[in-house]
Amino acid sequence: MSMTLRRRSFLQLAGTCLVTATAPFSATLIAAVPSTTRISFPQGVASGDPTDSSVILWTRAEPLQAGNVELVLQVSLNDDFESVVAEQTLIALQTEDYTVRAHVKGLNAGQHYFYRFVAKAGGESRRGRTMTAPSADSEQPVNLAFASCQNFELGYFGAWRRMVTEDSARPADEQIQFVLHLGDFVYERYQNQVVEGDRVIRDFPAYPDGSKAETGSRTWARTLADYRHLYKTYLSDPDLQDARARWPFICTWDDHEFTNNSFQHFSTYDDVIKPELQRKQDANKAWFEFIPAHVEDDTDNLQIYRDLRWGMLDLFLTDLRSYRSAPPVPSGLIEELGLAAIPLELIDICDAGRNYNGGQAPELLPFGDGTTANPALAREPASLFGTTQKQWFRDKLGSSDAHWKVWGNSLPALPMRLDLSSIPLQGLDDSALSQDSWSGFPGEYRELMQFLESEQIGPLVSLSGDHHCQSAGTLVLDQSEPDSPPVAVDFNVTGISSTPMHTYVWHSASGGSSPTFMDMVKCELEGKPVNTFNMTMTQGSLAAIAYANSGWETLSDWLGPNHANPGLSYIDSDSNGYGLASFSLQQCSVQLVTIVPPTQPTGPDGSAIQHVANFSLPHWSKNQRPQLQGPEFSGKPPFPWDKNQS
Structure with a gap:
């Protein structure tokens, strides 16, 4: 079936799925239908993208025998469903893998609702709870959770269970209202199996189709059936199911919903750029089927960047995969130049393309023997947003009258760079850990920060994911200038279960021949391993090397900070967990919660909390600058912040 027909069939179905207020529910409506086939709901229920008068409700109804499934959705003011305020018949189509969504309208602002799906052939879903957004003029605090990177095989989802447990014990006015x-x-x-330092905790059931790597052991989704299999497997987890049943989710995607380090419809496995349009469309289709979001089912071009209002804040969600440029530094160039990392100057040259140095881009790169041609000489400047989305984001920021502006940003905007030039007698260049995030697109970063500055956009808080670490700091006007002023703030949340950043960095360091780089990542003092990488990122390479070889805290403090990472004030690179944020008229409070490694099944309370980094951010007006305060810790802090505790 063509994509056009898929879209048309969805729109026809959507006409039957709009839920409006009706008379109280009649039990005889379902009882009168013969129960010939019992229906199960193995992936639970979910809600998403609430507004002050509507919400998307979702489930997947699985029959014992193939065929469309007729359901009745009920929405109630209480969990016993004695006060049903809306109901509607829905059809879960076999062609949509029996997933169904309903856009429920006409609801009251700032209200909890309960919902369930009842199959006319017999069977009932679990009961879910959701919440509508407060009205735009509400001054009530906004409480949200933010999360990222949940890999099924690399860990258990006990972070979700802990989040539910902790939230259930809070007073009602302090509870989480939605999950970002x-x-x-x-x-x-x-x-x-273990590859490149990854842990393997749970076996992933084989894909219906799947593609196997020519080398190595990885298998990846390649068909719509495979991507559907992904979501059904992940949503079989009871901890994730309970979280989706308790709170509305507001979601964007990163790369792994399609393929690792993707851009547009291209995959980059083994550093080979390959167009995979059908695979991208299949990934989009599965995301739409299993993620309740207020977006239109156009798998040719599924636009998921959007904005929502929640009381005193505007939330902007961006898509930093579907419209981005190819990686600025081409694959293989670092090896060709004989470099150990990606120099910031090389990223600047390749990112700016023909516009570098005011249009005077070099024909030859100033690295190696100086004879390598500049591959970006004729290229346009690179972009993460793409032209249309960038203009949308600027327009939305400029027109927002919200007290707070929150950016749902899948990639960290904080700098993650190594100040290798600080190491004496080595002749090394300051370098980026990766060019896949904002660090690889410095031109568009500066353009965005200059826009925030010149237009006096005011209090913008970025909540970001992807990097498998907890980090926080201010976003400065120009990250190439150590004393550049701050204009916004970014809180980067670690993965729910994915392998922490530190594991990957240590695998890379220990696989090389440089004891110096190993000291920058981990050392052993008094018989105990110490994660020096946190120190490297905040206090600098030389500080971490000095500490690893002397254990002298005063010396390492004196040698910092890392001039390549202006604004970065905190990183916990060996972590799993989640984030909590609360916005009031006066301030934003953020907790970056680190749990114990999710390598074992958890009990009814979920994963234990290892420590919490607490931050406060007073509200600032358009002519002021953000003043981030923290971290202050609950529990034992990670190194090097534990040095200050007795």
């Missing part, structure tokens, strides 16, 4: 999921809801590949 920043991407990598699923991972398109699995290996079922």
